[in-house]
Amino acid sequence: MSNIIFISGTPCTGKTTIAENLTQKLNWDLVKINDLAISNNFVLGIDEDKDYKIIDIDALDENLSNIISSSDNLIVEGHLSHLCSGADKVIVLRCRPEILEKRLASRNYSDAKIYENLEAEALGVCSAESLDIYENNVYELDVSDLSVDDVVSILLDVIGGKRELTFGEIDFMEWLLTHQ
Numbered sequence: 737m738s739n740i741i742f743i744s745g746t747p748c749t750g751k752t753t754i755a756e757n758l759t760q761k762l763n764w765d766l767v768k769i770n771d772l773a774i775s776n777n778f779v780l781g782i783d784e785d786k787d788y789k790i791i792d793i794d795a796l797d798e799n800l801s802n803i804i805s806s807s808d809n810l811i812v813e814g815h816l817s818h819l820c821s822g823a824d825k826v827i828v829l830r831c832r833p834e835i836l837e838k839r840l841a842s843r844n845y846s847d848a849k850i851y852e853n854l855e856a857e858a859l860g861v862c863s864a865e866s867l868d869i870y871e872n873n874v875y876e877l878d879v880s881d882l883s884v885d886d887v888v889s890i891l892l893d894v895i896g897g898k899r900e901l902t903f904g905e906i907d908f909m910e911w912l913l914t915h916q
């Protein structure tokens with residue numbers, strides 16, 4: 737049986753950190769989807785307003801499918817991962833916007849880009865998109881009050897079938913009311 741786990745979520749929720757730790761502990765393969773997109777030049781253009789690269793999802797999906805077809809145990813991390821096919825399980829990391837804001841601010845993001853990401857987290861955009869594509873194979877984990885080690889240990893239990901995650905119970909919409 738293969739285990740193909742996608743880890744998605746808004747930037748700075750901890751996807752890369754968690755996925756690196758997990759794959760090391762599990763001795764699984766890791767695909768960092770942003771690196772895959774850039775190294776293969778699956779870039780259609782730059783959105784100047786929003787300051788990000790527009791990725792060719794179809795090309796990315798096709799390339800990732802080839803990797804998945806030759807892997808048994810694989811973690812794919814990135815905020816675009818859930819838009820690709822082939823996951824057995826999609827895990828969306830969620831983080832309270834107040835906490836995310838501090839992390840995003842320490843990256844070189846414009847205020848507009850920070851706000852856009854916080855709004856996306858408050859609205860649960862990655863979760864909604866994942867649900868659309870993966871229906872009942874999507875799970876969320878609120879990492880707001882968890883250390884990296886906590887998250888890794890929870891996800892090890894989830895992958896090992898010792899623990900279940902839920903979907904749809906996390907609600908950060910309150911943040912929107914005070915940050916219009």
Ligand SMILES: Nc1ncnc2c1ncn2[C@@H]1O[C@H](COP(=O)(O)OP(=O)(O)O)[C@@H](O)[C@H]1O
Pocket residue numbers: 745746747748749750751752753754839879882883884887
């Ligand atoms: N559970 C956590 N608690 C505290 N800091 C975290 C946690 N997870 C990640 N971080 C920190 O947040 C920042 C963003 O993490 P990163 O893994 O790059 O996020 P992503 O890949 O989702 O953009 C890093 O500085 C990382 O060390």
Ligand SMILES: [Mg+2]
Pocket residue numbers: 751752753
């Ligand atoms: Mg990352």
